[in-house]
Amino acid sequence: MIVELGAFALILSLMLSVAQTGLSAVGGARRSPVLAGAGQGAAIATFVALLVSFAALIYAFVTSDFSVTNVATNSHTDKPMLYKVAGAWGSHEGSMLLWCVVLTGFGAAMAVFGDSLPPRLRAYAIAVQGALGVMFLAYTVLASNPLARLLEAPIEGKSLNPLLQDWALAFHPPFLYIGYVGFSVVYSLSMAALIEGRIDAAWARWIRPWTLAAWSMLTVGITLGAFWAYYELGWGGWWFWDPVENASFMPWLIGAALLHSAIVTERRGALPGWTAFLALAAYTFSMLGAFLVRSGVLTSVHAFAVDPTRGVLLLIMMGVAAGAGFLLFGLRAPSLNRGGQFRPISRESAIVLNNILLSTATAVVLLGTLYPLIREAMDGEAVSVGAPFFNLTFTPLMILAFAVLPAGPLLAWKRGDAKGVARKLWVVLALAALLGLIAYAVVQPRKALASGGLVVGFWLIGGALLEIAERLKLARAPFAESLRRARGLPRGAWGTTLAHAGLGVFVLGASFETAWRVEAAQALSLNGSQPLGAYTVTLTDVVTIEGPNYLAERGIITVTNKAGAEVCRAQPERRFYPTGAQTTSEVAICAKGLDDIYVVMGERRAGEGGKPAWLVRAYVNPWVRLIFLGPLLMAIGGIVSLSDRRVRLGVGRRTGEVVS
Template sequence: MSVEIGHFALVLALALALVQSLLPVVGAKRNDFRLMSVAEPCAAAVFALILLSSAMLVRAYVASDFSVLNVVENSHSLKPLLFKITGVWGNHEGSMMLWVLILSFFSALVAVFGGNLPNTLRANVLAVQGWIATAFLSFILFTSNPFVRVIPAPIEGQDLNPILQDIGLAIHPPLLYLGYVGFSVCFSFAVAALIDGRVDAAWARWVRPWTLTAWIFLTGGISMGSYWAYYELGWGGWWFWDPVENASFMPWLIGTALLHSAIVMEKRGALKIWTILLALLTFSLSLLGAFLVRSGVLTSVHSFATDPGRGLFILAILVFFIGGSLTLFALRAQTLTTGTMFQPVSREGALVLNNLFLSTATATVLIGTLYPLLLEAMTGTKISVGAPFFNMTFGPLMIPLLAAVPFGPLLAWKRGDLYAVAQRLMWVFGLSLVSIGLVLILVDPRAVWAAFGIGLAAWVILGSLMDIVTKAGFGKVELSRAFPRLLGLPRSVFGTALAHMGLGITLLGVVVVTSFGTEQVVIMKQGESVAFSGYQLRYDGQQPFAGSNYTEDQGLFTLLHQDGRVANKVTAAKRFYPARNMPTTEAGIITRGVNQYYVALGDAIDGGGMVVRLWWKPFVTLIWLGTVAMIIGGFLSLMDRRLRVGAPAKASAKKPVKAVSGAV
C-alpha cells in the first residue's frame, strides 16, 4: 500500500505543480493578488507530496520490497542498510526523484523566505519553478516511474552496481543535485525578470544568496565525486575529463562567473544584461548535464544508459527551457537598461575579465565534450577527445585568470589604481619568485613548468592573504588599531579571501602531484619488499574476507622506514559481488601529512606472485582540502549580514490590486 501512496503523491504533486505554474503568472499579469498568492501554498504542498513519495520509495528499499521493479533492479536483501538507502538515488528513476525533491525544496524555500520580494516577481519566480517541476514530474511519471510493480515478485533483488556501494554515493549525488537544481532558482529569477521587464540592483541582491548556495553545494559535489572516483575505481587519478565530469564542471565554471557578475550588478548596477544571460546559461548547462547522463548517448561510470524514449523526453525539456529562455532573452534584452559605466582598470573591470576567461573556458569544455557526439551523430565517425585536448586548451586560459585573482579585491570600484595595487603585491610577487627558485634549486632544476605552477599557486594564496592584511590596515596603522579592524571586517571579505586561497591550494596540489608523483608496477611475493618513495613496502600475503553481500581477497602490506620500523599497515583488495557477478578493486591508501601512498592489486600470477600497482601522490590531498576551503569561504560569505538581511522589505502601504469578479 505504501508504494501506491508514493505513486499517488507524485500524481497529486504534478497536478499542484500545474496550478503553481499557471495561476501565479495569470495573477501577475492581471495584478490579481489572490491568484498570485496561490504560489506559496502550492510550492509548499508540492514539496510535502514529493517528500512523502520519496519516503515511500526509501521504505520500499529498506524493507526489500521486491514487488517494486526499481527495488528488484537495484537492491538486495543482504545489502547494508546505508547502501539500501543510498541505493535509492543510485539509479535513473531514484536519481530523478532526488532531483525533483530538491527542486521542490528550493521552491518551498523561495516561498518561505521570499516575503520581501515584490508580489509579481515572487509569483513569476515560483511559477517558473512550477514549470520546471511539471516537466520533470511528467518525465518521471510517464517514462521513469520508480513505483512500477512486478508480478510475481522475485525472491531476491539483483543488487546495486558494486562501485556505487560506497559512502561516497551517500554524499556525492545529493551535493551535486543541490548545486545543479539550486541554480534553477537563479534561472527562475532571470526568466521572471525578463517577463516583468525590470532588472535592478535589488534583483541582484535577491539572486546572490541563491547563486552562492548552489555554488557551494556544486563545489562540494564535484570535489566529493572526484575523491570517490580516486579511491573507489583503483586507477590512481583524480580527474579524467570524462564527459559526465565535464557536465558538472561546466555549470560550476559559468556559475562562478555568475557569482562575480552579480556582485558587479549589486554594487554598481552594471552588467545587467550579461548577468541575466549567465543565470539562464548556468541552469541550461545543468539541464544539458541531465540529458548527457540520462539520454544513453554516453558510456561512463557516472551515466545511466537508458532507452531512447527517455532521451527524447529530456531533449524536449532541454529545447523548451533553454530555447524558450534564450528566445525570451533575445526579445526582451533590448528593453533592459545597460547599467552604469566604469573604467577598465577597476574592480568591475577585474570581474569582467574573470567572466571573460571563465566563459571562454566553459565554451572550450563544452566543445570538447559535445564535438565527438555531434560528429558521430552526423557522420558516424567515432573520435575521442581526452585529457591532452583539455589540458592544452583549458590550462592556458586559467593561467592569466589565476594571475589576475589577487588584483581584483584590491582594486577600487569604478576607477582603480593598478600601480598602487601592484606596489602592495610586491612582497607577494617576491615570495612567489622565491618559491619558484626553491623548487628549481632543491627539487629539480629541470622542472621549470612545475616551478612556475607552484609559484602561481603561491601568488594566489599569498595574494588572498594580502587582501585581508590591506583591508585591516596592517603596515599603515598601529597594531592596536589593526587587529580590531581585522575582527570588524565583513564576513564576506574573509569568505572571498578563503575561497581564493582554496583555489590556490587546489592548484598547488594539482601541480605537485602531476609533476612529481610516481607510478610503478611490480610483481611481489609474500615477504618481499620494494622501495617506495623513501620507504620500503612489504607484501605480507593474502587473506580471504566475507562481507554482507560480497567476498574479497585482501592483500596485506606494511610500510616500513628504512631502518625497519613499521610506519603504517595498509590493505588492498579484489572484491567480488555474487549477485551482480562483478568484481571491483579496493585500493589501499596511506595518508601521511598531505601526501598519500596508493596501493592497488592486479592479477595473480603463476608461482604465487601478485601484480601490484604503486603510486606516490605528493600533496594530493591539497586538491580536496582546497575545495573545502572554497566551501567554507562560500559559507562565510553567505553568513555576511548584508546577504542575510537581503533586499529592503516592501513598503507597508500596498498598491491596490485588481478586484476579482464575483468577489464579495
Template structure:
C-alpha cells in the first residue's frame, strides 16, 4: 500500500506543479495578487508530496519489498541497512526522484523565505521553477517509474552495484544534487528577470545567496566524489577527467564565475547582461550533465546505463530549457541596461578577468567532453580525450587566473592602482622567490615545474591573507587596534579569504602529489618486503573472510618506520555473489597529510604470490582539505547577514521603525 501512496503522491505533485507553472505567471502579467500567491501554496505542497513519495520508496528498500522492480534490481535482503537506504538513490529511477525532490525543495524555500521579493518577481521565479519540475516529473512517470511492480514478486533481489556499497554514496550524490539543482534557482531568477524585462542590483542581491548555497554543495559534492573514487576504485588517482566528472566540474566553473559576476552587479550595478547569461549557462551545464549521465551515450563508472527512450526525453528537456532561455535572452538582451562603467585596472576588472578565464576553462572542458561524442555521431569513429588534452589546455588557463587571484581584493572599485596592490604583496612576492629557490636547490633543478608550482601555492596562501592584513592596517595602528579592526570585518570578507586560501592549499596538494608520488608494482610472496615513502612494508599473506553479502580475500601488510613497528594495513579483493561482481578495497594509511596506498592485484596461478600495487602520495590529503576550506569559506560568507535573502529589506524596515521611535 505504501508503494501505491508513493506513486499517487508523485502524480499529485505533477498536478500541483502544472498549476504552479501557470497561475503565478498569469497573476504576474495581470496584476492579480491572489493568483500570484498560489505559487507559495503549490510550491510548498509539491515538495511535501515529493518528500512523501521519496519516503515511500525508501520504506520499500528498508523492508526489502522485492515486488517493486526498482528494489529488486538494486537491493538484497542481506545488504547492510545503511546501503539499503543509500541504494534508494544508487540507481537511475531513485536518483531522479531525489533530483526532483531537491528541485521542489529549493522552490519551496523561495516560496517560504522570499517574502521580501517583489510579488511579480517571486511569482515568475516560482512558475519557472515549476516548468522544470513538471518536465522532470513527466520524465519520471513516463520513462522512469520507481514504483513499477513485479508479479509474481521475487524472493530475493539482485543487490546494489558493489562499488556503490560504500559510505561515500551516502554523502556524495545528495551533495552533488544539491549543487546541480541549486543552480536552478539562479536560472529561474534569470528567466523571471527576462520575462519582466528588468534587472538591477537588487536582483543580484537576491540571487547571490542562492547561487552561493548551490556552489557550496557542488564544491563539497565534487570533493567527496573525488575521494570516493580514489579509495573505492583502487586505481590510486584523485581525478581522471572522466566525462561524468567533467559533467559536474563544468557547472562548478561556470557557477564560480556567476558568483563573482553577481558581486560586481550588486556592488557596482555592472555586468548585468553577463550575469544573466551566466545564470542561464550554469544551470544549462547542469542539465547537460544530467543528460550525459542518464542518456546512455557515455560509458563510465559514474554513469547510469539507460535506454535510448530516456535519452531522447532528456534531450528534449535539454533543448526546451536551454534553447528557450537562450532565445528569450537574445530577444531581451538589447532592452537591458549594460550597467556602470569601470577602468580595466579595478576590482571589477579583476573579476571580469576571473570570469573570462573560468568560462574559457569551462568551454575547454566542454569541448574535450563532447568532441568524441560528436565525432562518433558524424563519422562512426570512436576516440577518447583523456588527461593529456585537459592537462595541456586546462592547466595553462588556470595559471594566469591563480596568479591574478590575490590582486583582486586589493584593488579599489571602479579604478584601482596595480602598483599599489603589488606593493602590498611584497611579502608574498619574497616568499614565492624564496620557495622557488629552495625547491630548485632541494630537487637539484630536476623539478622546475614543481618548484614553480610550489611558488604559485605560496603566492595564493600568503596573498589571500594579505587582504586581511591590509584591512587591519597593523603597520600604522598597531596590533591591538588592528585585531579590533579584524573583529569588525564582515563575515563575507573572512569567507572570501578562507575560500582563496583553500585554493592555495589545494594547489599545494596537487603539485606535491603530481610531482613526487611513487608507485611500485611487484609480485609479493608472504615475508617479502619493500621500502616505500619511509615505510618498510612486509607482506604477511592473504586470508579469506566473509561479509554480510560478500566474500573477500584480505591481504595483510605489516608496517615499520625507522625500525619501529607502525601497525598493519589490510587490502582486499571482494566478490558479491548476487551481482557476480568483484571490487577492490584499497588499504590506506594516513600520516600527517600524506598517504600510503596499497591495492591488491591478481594472485599467481599457484597461489604462491600476489601482485601488489603500492603508492606513496605525499600531501595528497591537502587536495580535499583545500576543497573543504573553499566550501567552508562559502558557508562563512553565507552567514554574513548582508547575504541572507531579504536581509537588506528587513534592515531598512528596522531602521525606519527605530527612526519613528
C-alpha cells in the first residue's frame, strides 16, 4: 500500500512539475504575480510529493519488501540497516530518483528562499528548473521506475554488491548528487537571465551562493569516493583517473572556474559572457557525468548499474538541456555588455589565467575520457587512456595554476602592483623552497620531483596565510588592531584562505604519499614476520568469524617498531559473501599521525613445510591523511564563504570590509 502511494506520488510530482513549468513561464511572461505564485506553490508541492515517493522507497528497503523489483535485486534481509537504507539510492533506479529529489528540492528552495530575486527572473528560473524536472521525472516514471512491482515476489533478495556496503559509500551519492544537481539552479538562473538578456553583476551575485553550495558538496562527495576507494579496493590507491571519477571531476573543475569568474563579474562587471558560458557548462558536465556513469559506454571500476538503452535517453536529455542552453547563449552573447576594463597585471587577469588553466584541464580530462570512443568511431582501433596520460598532461597544467595562485588574491582589482606583490611573496617562496630542500636532503630515498611537489604545497599554504596576514596587517599594526580587523573581515575572505590552504595541504599529501610509500608483501605462516620500512609486521593469529551477511578469515597482525614495542594491532579480513559468491578484502588501517599503516589479508596458500601461510600485504602511506584533509578544508572554505552576509542575503552591500 505504501509502495503504491509512493508510485502515485512519483507520477503526481511529474504532473506538478509540468504545472510548475507552465505556470511560472506564463507568470513570468505576463508579469502576473498570481500565476508566478502558483508556479512557486507547484514547485514546493513537486518536492513534497517526491519526498513521499522517496520515503516509500526507503520504507520498501527497510522492510525488505521483495515484491518491489528494485528491492529484490538490490537488497537482502541479512543486510545491516544502514545499507538497507542506503540501498534505496545504490541502484540505478534509486539513484535517478535521488537525482529528481535533489533537482525538485532546489526548485522548491528557489520558491521559498528566492525573495531577493526580481520576480520575473525568479519565475523564469523556476520554470526552467521545472522543465529539467519534467525531463528527469518522465525518465524516472517511464524508463526507470524504482517502485515497480514484481509479479511474483522472491523469498530473498539478491543483495547489494558487498563492495558498496560501506559507510563512506552510503553517504557518497547524496553529497555527489547535491553537488551535481546544485549546478541545475545555476543553469536555471542563467537561462532566466539570458531570456531577459541581462547577464550582469547582480546575476553573478545570485548564482554565487548556489555555485558555492554545489561545489562544496561535490568536493565532499568526491573526497568520500576517493576515501572509499582508498580503504575498500585494497591497494591503497585513491585516484585512478577512471572514467567515472573523471565524470565527477569535470563538473568540479568547471565549478571551480565558475566560482572565480563569477567574482570578477560580480565585483567588476567584466567577463559576463564567459561566466554565463561556464554556468551553463557546469550543469552540462553534471548531466554528462550521469550519462557516462549510467550508460556504461565507458568501462570502469565503479560502474555498478549500467544500461545502454537508458543511456540513449539520458544522452537525449543532456542534448536537449545543453542544446537549449547554448543556443540561447549564442543568440544573446553578442549583445552582452563587455564590463569593466583591467590591465594585464590585475586580479581580473589572474582569475582569467586561472580560468584558462582550469578549462584546459577540463578539456584534457574530457578528451582523455572520451578518446577511446572517438578513436573507435574514427578507425575502429581500440585504445586505452589511463592514469599515465593524465599524470603527464593534467598535472603540469595544475602546477602552472598553483604557481600563480598565491599572487591572485594579493593583486588589486583593475591595476595590480606586480613589484609590491613580488616583494611580499618572495619570503613565502624562499621558505617553501627551503622546506623542499630539507625534505630532499632528509627523506630517504632522495626524490627531486616529489620534493618539488612539496615546495608547491608549502607555497600554496604560505601564500594563503600571507594573504590573510596582509588583510589583518599582522605584525605591521598593533595586535589589537589586527584582532579588530579579523572580526571585521568578511567570511568570504576566510573561506578563500581556507580553500587555498586546503589545496596546498592536498598537494603536500599527494606528493609525499605517492613518492614515499613503502610496500611489503609476503606469505606468512603463524608468527612469521616481515620488515616494513621502520616497522616489523607479524602474523600473530588467524581466526574465522561469522558476520551478519558474510563469513571471514580475520588476521591478527601485530606491527612493532624498531625498539620492538607494539605500535598497532591490525585486524584485516578476507570476507566471503555467500549471496552472490563474492570475496572482498577488508583492509585494516592504523593511523599514526598523518601516516597510515595499511594492512591487507590475502588468501591462504601452502607455506614452508606444508604449514598454512597467508599472504600479508602491508604499506606505510606517509602523509596520506592530508590527501583527504585538504579537500575537506576546501569544502569547509566553500561553506564558510557561503555563510558570508553578502552572499547569504544576496545583496551587494559592503559590511565593514577592510579595504587593504
